[in-house]
Amino acid sequence: MENIMLPKPHKILAVLKETNAEYTFRVAYNQPIDYNQFFQLSIPKVGEAPISVSGKGQGYVDFTIRKIGRLTEGIFGLQKDDTLFMRGPYGNSFPVADFENKNLVVIAGGTGIAPVRPLLNHFVQHPEICQNVYFMAGFKNLDAVIYADELPKFASAFQTTYCLDTEAAPGFRQGFVTEYIQNVPFADFDDYNIAIVGPPIMMAAAAKACLQEGAAPEKIWVSFERRMSCAIGKCGHCKINDTYVCLDGPVFNYTKARNLFD
Structure with a gap:
């Protein structure tokens, strides 16, 4: 019987520096992955952590990782052609077919x-299967912006709003991203969906702002990226009330997620 807790080795194909604190690791992988699933990444004798997929393509999967602990510091020490251990993918996904x-x-x-x-790249590559896409992204400051080279691509395909919390810069508005949700023309939509991902306090505020603009709770989807540990519902670290985030999520419709925020 296969041990579902046993990580397998995968070759690192490339390492891209996004910011001083975040790097993207491209890892060899050739199995299907749904949007917003995650893997458990590990280094033997160091530890493991859940990391969401940030990109996928023929023969590879991307992970954008922030250096915040012992394991991620160890991963940051790895280079192209080194080995990273993985198990997964785990979790559910955004209902992309319903978004189309x-x-x-x-x-x-x-x-x-x-x-x-x-998800964004899916609609960039297939503009024929979407109506309007409104993409809003907020960063602390200019030094915290990730995927800077891709933001113009998204701006050319979508209606975009890029914000910096604490400073002004060309191409960015100043302030929290939630302040600009009022500019989304929800009243003009015949049908729509909303996907929100970020720190819990930001997701709660963004969902509330959408509701204030007339959005329906059942049209909002959020993703809880934290709390997970074993990824198979055994350790209980991700349990909120009777919900296991690793098994039932990390994506939740707001009709349920509104009861899961801390």
């Missing part, structure tokens, strides 16, 4: 852009 041929609003805070990057 409708208006879509994507709101991301900080590294929350990483899990929605594959």
Whole structure:
């Protein structure tokens, strides 16, 4: 019987520096992955952590990782052609098929852009299957902007709003991304969906702002990127009330997610 907790070795194909704190690791992988699923990444004798997929393509998968602990510091020491251990993918995904041929609003805070990057690229590559896409992304400051080279691509394909919390810069508005949700024309949409990813306090505020603009709760989807540990519902670290985030999520419709925020 296969041990579902046993990580397998995968070759690192490339390492891209996004900021001083975030790098993207491209890893060899050739199995299907749904949008917003995650893997458990590990280094033997160091530890493991859940990391969302930030990109996928023929023969590879991307992980954008922030250096915040012992494991991620170890991963940052790896280079092209080194080995990274993985198990997964785990979790559910955004209902992308339901997003197609409708208006879509994507709101991301900080590294929350990483899990929605594959979703955004899906609609960039297939403009014929969507109506209007409104993409809103907020970062702390210019030094915290990830995927800077891709933001113009998204701006050419979508209606975009890029924000910096604490400073002004060309191409960015100043302030929190939630302040600009009022500019989304929800009243003009015949049908739509909203995807929100970021820190919990940001997701809660963004969902509330959408509701204030007339959005329906059942049209809002959020992704809880934290709390997970074992990824198979055994350790209980991700449990909120009777919900296991790793098994039932990380994507939740707001009709349920509104009871999961801390």
